Amino acid sequence: MASESTECPPEIMNANDHLFILYTSGSTGSPKGLIHAQAGYLQHAMMAHKFVFDYCPGDIYACVADVGWITGHSFVVYGPLCNGATSILFESVPTYPDPGRYWEMVERLKVNQIYLAPTALRLLLKSGDTFVKKYDRSSLRTLGCVGEPLNHEAWEWYHDVVGDKRCDLVDTWWQTETGAICISPRPSAPNAEIRHGPMRPFFGINPQLLNEEKQEIQGNNVSGALCIKQPWPGLARTIYGNHKRFIATYLKDFPGYYSTGDGAHRDADGYYHITGRMDDVINVTGHRLGTAEVEDAMDEHEAVAETAVVGFPHDIKGEGVYAYVILKDGITDPEDKITSELNT
Incomplete structure (x- = not known):
């Protein structure tokens, strides 16, 4: 082996060559093997990591999702590494050996951004504030959340207790199918106030609310089915071995739009609030x-x-x-x- 070259030239790939197949959980039907392509997915994940979390060179970034899920793919591996970031891999559960596991990690590794799920937040909230406050969290700058609507009490605990009321809290919405974050409080104007719930579209995302007649709902302070009007780089290309199912699942219910399956409310100021699955009623x-x-x-x-x-x-x-x-x-x-x- 000593005589072998240490160089390994990269394989040249086309923009739409397959990058990976990732199966959904199957919570809304049998699992679907979604295919993401090379260039568009990587660009979306890279841009979302940089601008949603306010990543800066030298930051220590921690997404504590399992790498087997799309959150792990996009925001543990591909997005951070495209930006040359230090990305922390988290193993085990947030309550072992005690509910201070996340915050001990923040103190020890001087984490600047952390990204986790509402389920984990509510689990930790149950144990009170002591396990949070015993650790130094002054390095934190951005608190991220993803996975389901973040209820008000968990948002306040995350912002007030974990972030000491000084960190940006970016509750994000996206799906396995979208590749990366599509709606989020960031990016926004410097020093803009971040409130609970309101989110704005990410670059290149054109969300629309549609009614039962499949028409766009105009104006603000309205609710409807959340759809996306035009393609974007990170959109999955197909379902492995079943493109007809891809069309039927995402493009048939609202022709001309990508159907997310989620409902949303657009408030008086034009910001979006995710209300949950349309079939979870x-x-x-x-x-x-x-x-x-x-x-x-x-x-x-x-x-x-x-x-x-x-x-x-x-x-x-x-x-x-x-x-x-x-x-x-x-x-x-x-x-x-x-x-x-x-x-x-």
């Missing part, structure tokens, strides 16, 4: 209730760490609302009292 006596909206309301209770809401058949109302509730550690109030308060 409970119909109670004709009233369509989004499960994420009910969960967010219940999570406001001071004793509640996390809520999961599902529908169940009801002889009179058509569907009823059933909630699974996890309480914070150390709660001593009787369950009957908390249940009564949540029901009202």
Whole structure:
């Protein structure tokens, strides 16, 4: 081996050659092997990492997602490495050996940006503030979140406790199919206020809200199906071995648009708020209730760490609302009292 060359010339690839196949979780049907291509995906992941997280040369960046998911692909591997960033690989779970695992890592490695999921936040929130405050988090500059709508209580805990009310909090929306972040509070004007919920389109993304008649909903303070009007570089090219399914899943429901399957609200200022999956709705006596909206309301209770809401058949109302509730550690109030308060 000593006589072998240490040089390994890179393979020259075309822009639309396949880069990888990544299967979705199957939560909305059988898993789909989505194919992302070389140049467009890499450009989108690189740009999103740089501008959404305000990455600067020399920063220490930590996305704690598993690399087997698209978040890990785009924001542990491809995006950061395209920017020459130091990207931290996280293994195990955020509660081992204790719920301070993330924040110990931040102190030890002087992390500047961290990207995690609302599920992890609510899990850590359950354990209180002590495990956060025992570690120095002064190196943090940007707090990122992805995976599902971030409820108000978790947003405030992340911003106020973890970020000491001084870090940008970028709650992001995107999908395995989109390749990288499509809607986010950043990039924006320097020193612009970041509030809970509102997001704006990323470069090259043209989101539109459509009604049941498949027409664009004009103006602000409106809600509808979230679609994207024009192609963008990071969009998956096809489903492996089944292009007909790709068209039927993403392009057929709203011809001329990419259908995300999510609902959204465009507020009075023109910012977007993700309301959850369009098919994740409970119909109670004709009233369509989004499960994420009910969960967010219940999570406001001071004793509640996390809520999961599902529908169940009801002889009179058509569907009823059933909630699974996890309480914070150390709660001593009787369950009957908390249940009564949540029901009202």
